[in-house]
Amino acid sequence: MAITRRGILIGALAGGGLAIGYALRPRHFPLPLEPGRDEYAFDAWIKIGSDGVVSVAVPQVEMGQGVTTLIPQIVAHELGADWRQVAVEPAPTSAIYANLVLAARWAPLWMPAFPKLAEEPDSVFTRRWAQDTRFNVTADGTALAAFETPAREAAASARAMLMQAAAARWGVAWEECRVQGGFVMHEGKRLPFGTLASEAVGFSPPDPPPLDPQPMSEDPGDFVPGLQLAFPRLDLPSKVDGTWTFAGDVRIPGMVHAAIRHAPLGRAEVIGYKQDAAKGLRGFDRFVQHGPWLAAVARDWWTADTALSRAAPRYRVSGAADSGQADTALDAAMQQGEAHRIFAYGDMEQVKGGLPLQIRYEIAPAVHATIETASATARIEGGRLELWVGTQAPEATRKAAAQALGMSVADIVLYPMPIGGSFDRRLELDHAVEAALIAREVGKPVQLTWSRRQEQAAGLPRTPAVAVMAARTDAEGNPVGWRARIAAPPTAHEFGRRLFDGDTPQEAIRAVVGESDAMAVDGAIPPYRIANVAVDHVPARIDLPTARMRGNAHGYTAFFTESFIDELAHKAEREPLSFRMAMLGQNPRLAECLQRVAALAEWGGGGDNSGQGIACHMIGEGRIAVVASARRDENGVRVEKLSAVADIGRIVNFDIARQQIEGGLIFGLGLTLGSSTRYTDGRPDTDGLGDLALPSLADSPEIDVAFIASDAEPADPGELGVAAVAPAVANALYSATGYRFRRLPLFAEEL
Structure with missing residues (x-):
């Protein structure tokens, strides 16, 4: 683990020398x-x-x-x-x-030396750090x-x-x-x-x-489609009539527009461009070069982007992101890498060595595919920077801009703008810093907007991963020993270095090499009653920088677990639903989700040629079960229906909860069938949304969602819907085709 000043200071507190004063210092905020x-x-x-x-x-x-x-x-x-x-x-x-709850969850990222001291929201360390x-x-x-x-x-x-x-x-x-x-x-x-x-x-x-x-609280049983909602969304009318203001809608006097080109992913810099290429372009102002990117400024965005196309920037790149290198690194980690045991329960002798059943699953990188591309507006006047930007991390954005400009954070004013779909993409701070640097160079207010191509090329993807799931079963085919060995880069730690330490993507990769990352295997602990369980993370060093995404590790660990449990059921010649139910005696809420979704989807047992597959998952205290109905045709995979039942505790707003589950199911379907790209020489092999095999309206399945009424504390529905879709679809395709799909996304050519 790399040592940082942040780690040393927090470590001093944890050692006790400053902790008493730190805890008792009065806290009064204006x-x-x-x-x-x-x-x-x-x-x-x-x-x-x-x-x-x-x-x-x-x-x-x-x-x-x-x-x-x-x-x-x-x-x-x-x-x-x-x-x-x-x-x-x-x-x-x-x-x-x-946000004390999130600060506690992310304690391993901001307090890596002593995360357990801050793993509760009411911890003194959590509260003081989050407030400071x-x-x-x-x-x-x-x-x-x-x-x-x-x-x-x-x-x-x-x-x-x-x-x-x-x-x-x-x-x-x-x-x-x-x-x-x-x-x-x-x-x-x-x-x-x-x-x-x-x-x-x-x-x-x-x-x-x-x-x-x-x-x-709203009772799901009280909702009647077509009737007036008690609490309709406050943002909906302005989104319908177009008056809802996103970052790209900002207009201030004297503002110019900027477009940008980024170097390939890797250790890269711009080494030249055709400086006279934009001569004759009406409204063109200038080029701005900074490290790994080149921007063009003009009176309108189209002129700026045209100038960049003519300028043809050249780059020097080493260690370029490459899918071939990533595949090799993941294979090497899986076969020879040192495993860090994240979770262990029961007798570890039962999960050692070559277990009788071992199956490999693979995950390709996934891109966010946000509807809104990155946009930020910056104005520097009177020694003060103003930023209009959609960001999930406003204070970190202020600090990053201040550091880039050599200014005090107190002189950075940030106006938070709504985001047109983020999926955690706007946890990265790059576009705000770029806008600030361009504004300083041109001496005018500047609005920077990334093109769709740049969003795909420079936006960091969800990590690729490989898992070998292994089990030992009893005479009835029930697992008595379970081991998940997952090879993936320590993505959360990479992200933490970028967010909290200001590292570049390549600096972050180097800083966390070999680190154990429990967040890289979030969701890998099976929800079933199994006597002996081990979950291992094998950190892999790949040149592709990776980032957070909606669902995060749950988006692939659910695929590993629920695909594997389905394979165990079929190997034991057991019906997949009853096989799961038999192991959920200690988890009645998840069992009820499975029972309810089976009734909702008219589950037929998942037998040969039924085209039905089932899966379930938990994120925190949220639970969901999904049944997918799928088939194959000459065009590839066709998912005809997704049925889901969720238990998210007390529901504050039923309509929003339903929207979030439905949206999560579609997002999860996108990750199941597409949303992926390979990388060659630091560039993605895809250019735009049309290359990602995302579900269109015509391709989207019928969706049926139900909720279980509960008085438990509310759980978030936004990430929950994503995770269980992929295994449900893969299991449905097995029942339809007899072929096991063990790689995401499920490319049509594999059929």
């Missing part, structure tokens, strides 16, 4: 919300105007997951507001909005886990203050009042929130806040 005219800020979450409009600050970026509805909905329910008078705004960067760094990253579906409670507490406090203000007018005890629909009421009298707001802010809320005993 109120981050700035009320407008006739607005009153009640806390870090809520402003109420004299017109009765309740504005809710949301500290997570909206990228389609519905967070700009979920957090306001929680506030409205707890506050007693009228949903028709609820508005939303992005929260400013502040320590108050630190203003860590408000949007990732891993942590919005509800991290922010539901503080949002509820803020709303409960504001409700009590409004009730106190009304009670003071009426001369009654505030506890005797009630709220509903934006009014405080008492025995036939009522006052609107807007009338009370200016007085209410002067009251002190009770401690602890008087939370509603029933948190926001």
